[in-house]
Amino acid sequence: MNYDAALDSAIARLHDEGRYRTFIDIERAKGRFPQAVWNRPDGEQQEITVWCGNDYLGMGQHPVVLAAMHEALDATGAGSGGTRNISGTTVYHKRLEAELADLHGKEAALVFSSAYIANDATLSTLPKLFPGLIIYSDALNHASMIEGIKRNGGAKRIFRHNDPEHLRELIEADDPAAPKLIAFESIYSMDGDFGPIEALCDLADEYGALTYLDEVHAVGMYGPRGGGVSERDGLAGRIDIINGTLGKAYGVFGGYIAASAKMCDAVRSYAPGFIFTTSLPPTVAAGAAASIAFLKTEEGQKLRDAQQLHARILKMRLKSLGMPIIDHGSHIVPVHVGHPVHCKALSDMLLRDFGIYVQPINFPTVPRGTERLRFTPSPVHDPKQIDWLVRAMDNLWSQCALNRAELSA
Numbered sequence: 001m002n003y004d005a006a007l008d009s010a011i012a013r014l015h016d017e018g019r020y021r022t023f024i025d026i027e028r029a030k031g032r033f034p035q036a037v038w039n040r041p042d043g044e045q046q047e048i049t050v051w052c053g054n055d056y057l058g059m060g061q062h063p064v065v066l067a068a069m070h071e072a073l074d075a076t077g078a079g080s081g082g083t084r085n086i087s088g089t090t091v092y093h094k095r096l097e098a099e100l101a102d103l104h105g106k107e108a109a110l111v112f113s114s115a116y117i118a119n120d121a122t123l124s125t126l127p128k129l130f131p132g133l134i135i136y137s138d139a140l141n142h143a144s145m146i147e148g149i150k151r152n153g154g155a156k157r158i159f160r161h162n163d164p165e166h167l168r169e170l171i172e173a174d175d176p177a178a179p180k181l182i183a184f185e186s187i188y189s190m191d192g193d194f195g196p197i198e199a200l201c202d203l204a205d206e207y208g209a210l211t212y213l214d215e216v217h218a219v220g221m222y223g224p225r226g227g228g229v230s231e232r233d234g235l236a237g238r239i240d241i242i243n244g245t246l247g248k249a250y251g252v253f254g255g256y257i258a259a260s261a262k263m264c265d266a267v268r269s270y271a272p273g274f275i276f277t278t279s280l281p282p283t284v285a286a287g288a289a290a291s292i293a294f295l296k297t298e299e300g301q302k303l304r305d306a307q308q309l310h311a312r313i314l315k316m317r318l319k320s321l322g323m324p325i326i327d328h329g330s331h332i333v334p335v336h337v338g339h340p341v342h343c344k345a346l347s348d349m350l351l352r353d354f355g356i357y358v359q360p361i362n363f364p365t366v367p368r369g370t371e372r373l374r375f376t377p378s379p380v381h382d383p384k385q386i387d388w389l390v391r392a393m394d395n396l397w398s399q400c401a402l403n404r405a406e407l408s409a
């Protein structure tokens with residue numbers, strides 16, 4: 001085989017479809033988020049505002065987080081030095097897991113390298129624990145859940161997005177005695193819509209199924225202590241396994257599940273993605289624990305309130321200009337473009353001409369024809385930056401003669 005030619009044609013396909021991914025090389029400057037410097041391909045540097053980060057609350061530069069990380073670094077050094085089983089479990093990991101268990105009101109938590117790995121490792125392991133398990137998965141679940149479910153060798157059913165009635169039909173077609181698990185998200189991050197948690201828990205109760213909830217985009221952001229939408233809605237107790245990240249609202253890195261002590265013990269003992277990999281650096285565990293603890297407090301609530309306010313202002317202003325906003329009342333602000341090439345061109349112009357960095361979201365992250373710009377306002381975006389973004393969007397929408405008709409949510 002001509003391997004080079006095969007690679008060339010694979011890459012050319014992406015260019016042809018307008019979905020070749022270009023990484024933007026940025027230097028975030030601590031204390032100045034969301035400002036950053038873009039190292040342009042021509043060698044010049046340009047000051048930009050990041051509008052597409054998932055450090056939703058700016059915790060990546062919070063003094064409490066940085067102090068905890070500095071302290072751990074000085075106390076214990078750089079890496080953990082091993083897998084969790086072989087010398088890689090430290091007081092920092094234990095503290096982080098205790099903080100997470102408390103956050104979700106669960107008996108235990110288990111930390112993984114990322115939420116991707118937590119989803120993949122847990123969902124691919126569950127059929128080993130519950131032979132014959134059927135997993136019912138929302139059609140728009142994240143790639144990490146899909147991968148875990150695909151690889152596990154067990155039975156799977158896909159229910160239409162946020163459609164409990166379709167789920168019921170699928171469950172009723174299966175053996176009532178088979179063990180079952182319903183896997184879904186609390187916030188689907190590309191549209192910013194909420195999962196019907198209560199209705200899915202009701203079905204789980206009715207049919208004796210376990211529930212698995214990905215709260216990756218909600219932890220730190222919703223609920224009086226940042227425990228996610230399940231905390232906000234008083235439903236955490238009805239979820240068997242909650243999955244979350246430490247890399248978005250908590251501003252650090254890593255992922256986890258929170259569940260019963262027995263569930264965590266079993267996953268810990270059977271999941272290769274947990275067992276055979278070096279544990280998080282203690283610095284990271286310390287920073288994440290500090291961030292979680294901070295966001296449980298009233299100070300944390302102030303950040304959540306400020307974030308929600310900025311999201312509402314941005315949506316209102318873009319809507320008033322007739323922009324096709326997808327608005328489900330969450331903290332995410334997607335603007336529908338509907339064409340990969342236009343989406344990329346808009347993103348390029350925003351960056352180059354206005355110093356606004358928002359990555360185009362194209363297939364396969366979202367279905368073809370639903371390409372979008374996805375803005376993530378935070379408490380550290382100030383009114384001037386919001387105003388500049390709105391003016392830039394207004395300007396480019398006119399310049400590109402784009403449709404201003406509104407999408408309904």
Ligand SMILES: Cc1ncc(COP(=O)(O)O)c(C=O)c1O
Pocket residue numbers: 114115116117119142144185189214216217244245246247254255
């Ligand atoms: C819904 C969902 N689950 C899981 C993940 C993975 O999270 P992490 O970045 O911690 O791997 C993501 C990442 O964007 C996500 O959107």
